[in-house]
Amino acid sequence: MQLIKASRKNAKIKMALQAPSGAGKTYSSLLIAFGLCNDWTKIAVIDTENHSSELYSHLGKYNVLHVEEPFTPERYIEAIQLCVNEGMDVVILDSITHEWMNILEAHSKMTGNSYTNWSKLTPRHNAFVNYILQSPIHIIGTIRSKQEYVLSEKNGKQVPEKVGLKGVTRDGMDYEFTLVFEIDIKNNAIATKDRTSIFKGQPEFVITSETGKKILEWCNDGEKEMNTEDVFERINDCKSLDELLQLYYQKPVDDSTILTAFSVKRAELEKLPNPTNLTDPLNVKPNGKHKAAQS
Numbered sequence: 001m002q003l004i005k006a007s008r009k010n011a012k013i014k015m016a017l018q019a020p021s022g023a024g025k026t027y028s029s030l031l032i033a034f035g036l037c038n039d040w041t042k043i044a045v046i047d048t049e050n051h052s053s054e055l056y057s058h059l060g061k062y063n064v065l066h067v068e069e070p071f072t073p074e075r076y077i078e079a080i081q082l083c084v085n086e087g088m089d090v091v092i093l094d095s096i097t098h099e100w101m102n103i104l105e106a107h108s109k110m111t112g113n114s115y116t117n118w119s120k121l122t123p124r125h126n127a128f129v130n131y132i133l134q135s136p137i138h139i140i141g142t143i144r145s146k147q148e149y150v151l152s153e154k155n156g157k158q159v160p161e162k163v164g165l166k167g168v169t170r171d172g173m174d175y176e177f178t179l180v181f182e183i184d185i186k187n188n189a190i191a192t193k194d195r196t197s198i199f200k201g202q203p204e205f206v207i208t209s210e211t212g213k214k215i216l217e218w219c220n221d222g223e224k225e226m227n228t229e230d231v232f233e234r235i236n237d238c239k240s241l242d243e244l245l246q247l248y249y250q251k252p253v254d255d256s257t258i259l260t261a262f263s264v265k266r267a268e269l270e271k272l273p274n275p276t277n278l279t280d281p282l283n284v285k286p287n288g289k290h291k292a293a294q295s
Contacts, residue, residue, distance in 0.1 A: 010219065010220060011218075011219040011220075012135070012136060012137055012138050012139070012219065013036070013138050013139075013140075013178055013179060013215050013216075013218075013219055014132055014133055014135075014138075014139050014176070014177050014178050014179075015032075015139075015140055015141070015177050015178060015179040015180065015181070015215070016096075016140070016141045016142070016143055016173075016174060016177045016179075016180045016181070017029055017032075017140065017141070017142050017143070017180075017181050017183060017189075018142075018143040018144075018145045018167045018174070018180060018181070018182050018183070018192075019142075019143075019144075019145055019182065019183035019184070019185075020144070020145050020146065020184075020185060021144065022185065023183045023184060023185050023187060024183055024187045024207075025094070025095070025142040025143075025144075025183065026045070026049070026052060026053055026055075026056065026092070026094050026142065027056055028181075028183060028187075028189065028207040029045075029092045029094065029140045029142055030043070030045070030053075030056055030059055030062065030092065031059075031207055031208055031209045031211065031212065032140060032207060032209070032211050032212035032215065033062075033090040033092055033138070033140060033212060034059070034060065034209045034212060035208075035209035035210060035211060035212020035213040035214075035215070035216065036089065036090050036138050036212040036213075036215060036216050036219075037089040037090050037138070037216075039089065040059070040060030040061045040062045041061055041062070041063070042087070042088055042089035042090065043060075043062040043063065043088065043089070043090045043091075043092070044062065044063040044064070044065060044083040044086070044088040044090070044091050044092070045062060045063070045064045045065070045091075045092045045094055046065050046067055046076070046079045046080065046083070046091060046092065046093050046094065047064050047065065047066050047067065047094055048067050048071050048094065048095060048098040049094055049095060051064075051066065052094070053092070053094055063083075063086075063088065065079055065082065065083065067079055070102055071098035071099055071101070071102045072099075072102055072124075073099055073102075073103070073124045073125055073127060073128035074124070074127075074128075076093065076096075076099055076128055076131075077127065077128060077131045080093075080131060080132070080135055080139070083137070084135060084136065084137055088137060089137060089138060090137065090138040090139075090140065091135075091137055091138070091139050091140070092139075092140045092141075092142070093132075093139065093140070093141040093142065094142045095141070095142040095143060095144055096141040096142065096143060096169060096173075097142075097143055097144040097167075097168045097169055099125070099128060099169075100125070100168065100169045100170050100173075101168070103121050103124070103125050103170075106121060107121055125170060129173070129176050132176075133176065138219075141177070143167040143168065143169050143173070143174075144167070144168045145166060145167045145168065145182070146166060146168060148166045174192070174193055175193070177193065178193075178195045178196060179191065179193065179194055179195065179196055179198075179199075179215065180192050180193040180194075181199075181207065183207070184204075187206055187207075188204040188205065188206060189204065189205055189206065189207050190202075190203075190204050190205075196215065196218045197246070198214050198215065198218055231247075231258055231261075232258070232261055234247055235247065235258075235261045235262060235265050236261075236265070238265060238269070240269065241266065241269050241270065244262065244265055244266060244269065248262055
């Protein structure tokens with residue numbers, strides 16, 4: 001055993017896109033995939049959606065692997081392994097909903113104690129999830145969702161009320177991924193889980209290949225030290241104080257010109273007349289929070 005410094009180097013994103021039918025899961029996944037590798041020939045779609053992935057062949061020469069029923073966890077694992085062996089950089093599982101539906105169908109056909117039967121099926125599902133997480137490539141899974149309703153009382157009557165979308169997969173599956181986008185029928189996406197913090201708190205947006213590029217930048221962020229030119233560029237790109245603070249802690253410096261750049265950017269973001277002093281460029285308290293702005 002050996003203690004090492006924590007570092008994110010050349011990470012591979014494991015993410016999911018959840019949406020109802022017709023909201024653009026496959027199309028959006030392909031755009032993200034291209035942003036991740038910039039090479040259509042290095043993208044593979046494992047298609048369980050009756051050849052629907054080929055509807056977007058005009059985008060580029062990506063690869064498709066059609067998987068037929070039964071959509072067992074083992075069949076998904078075999079398909080992913082084939083794509084890894086063929087040198088793919090990004091694999092799209094379109095969709096992982098079929099894996100869970102296969103598990104549910106298998107459970108319904110089993111005789112005997114229901115609880116005991118789950119002890120036989122859960123390890124198979126867990127093996128599928130673990131294979132995704134441990135694969136040495138980027139993986140994007142699509143998840144079908146359906147609208148959930150509850151009955152609420154209005155004017156003395158019980159009426160159905162929409163309460164959000166629920167993915168058709170095992171409960172808690174979204175927790176396995178680093179990043180989860182939920183897409184509505186108007187093709188607007190929002191991050192419902194984001195361990196990258198790239199999209200956290202952002203309003204709805206339409207997914208493009210630039211989305212994939214942002215994710216790739218996060219994946220490679222720990223791969224090499226930023227040079228001075230990179231730091232200046234990153235400072236200039238910051239859109240909020242929180243983003244500037246994250247960069248400051250990520251890249252501690254004692255270079256007076258860089259400290260000045262941090263100070264000037266903070267002044268710009270807070271619209272202060274003068275930047276803070278160079279020894280405390282972000283005006284940070286010991287607990288890491290911003291002090292109140294001084295005018």
